[in-house]
Amino acid sequence: MDTISFTPIGVIRTPFTTLDDMPIQPAGAQDAAGEILLREEFAEGLRDLDGFSHIHLIYHFHRSSGYDLKVVPFMDTVERGLFSTRAPRRPNLIGLSVVRLESIEGTVLRVRGIDVLDGTPLLDIKPYVTKFDAVPADRFGWLDRNADKAETLRSDRRFTG
């Protein structure tokens, strides 16, 4: 299939400069403050975004490379199929997080609950809309017993590739 090319629209600044002590989900990073520095050329596209309390960030796992189709997730002790996990080493190195939007000044967005490495290239911002994004999910596979661990677990180097 054809290759699709994307160019970062900005960069995400966070307190997490190494993989050794990073939250693995926003649930473990409730208070972690970060900044999104959007490229100036996209400034006009931020209009109206400050009306939203939360936003999706879609970004590039720039410190990962390669992938395995079976992985032992941070939140488990046995191998799981890659697509049943959020592991950063994936065929396409795309990450997804929902964060709280606190303010926008010019092309700088202040956010809370950020769980990515400092310097992460940002690919897209989309508004979080409960009506579209909060679905009545009722089965969470292997995460049923493990999702609570996200609040305390930190990453390690298993996904640097």
Add this chain to the structure above:
Amino acid sequence: MDTISFTPIGVIRTPFTTLDDMPIQPAGAQDAAGEILLREEFAEGLRDLDGFSHIHLIYHFHRSSGYDLKVVPFMDTVERGLFSTRAPRRPNLIGLSVVRLESIEGTVLRVRGIDVLDGTPLLDIKPYVTKFDAVPADRFGWLDRNADKAETLRSDRRFTG
């Protein structure tokens, strides 16, 4: 900034072959059935995914091109900043939907509530986990008054580029 390249991991088959009558959000496509045809080489990565009731699909808006930083969204009548919308014409043509996972047979995933064009290239699958993905959002900007329209509105050609 550097260009990042992705290669589709599969394709999404849906009943929507033209932009003229497509739901604009899964909320408007509750019963629309679709299939994800994953490339065979990724089959092993599907293990454990059938334990999840819902999944995120990240895909390429392959029928869109270019973008405007101000757009009149399907759900509104005035111009909004692009990043406060889900409009498919964006600097990076990346789409995000949450769908219900009904079954997996081999590399074919049956899903419900699909809102993308037939033939859409799939970039990633991630499990939907309420604990991570359903946040206590309380402000929805211009969509506060308009999100309900997603259940009945259909797309048109304004975003083909």
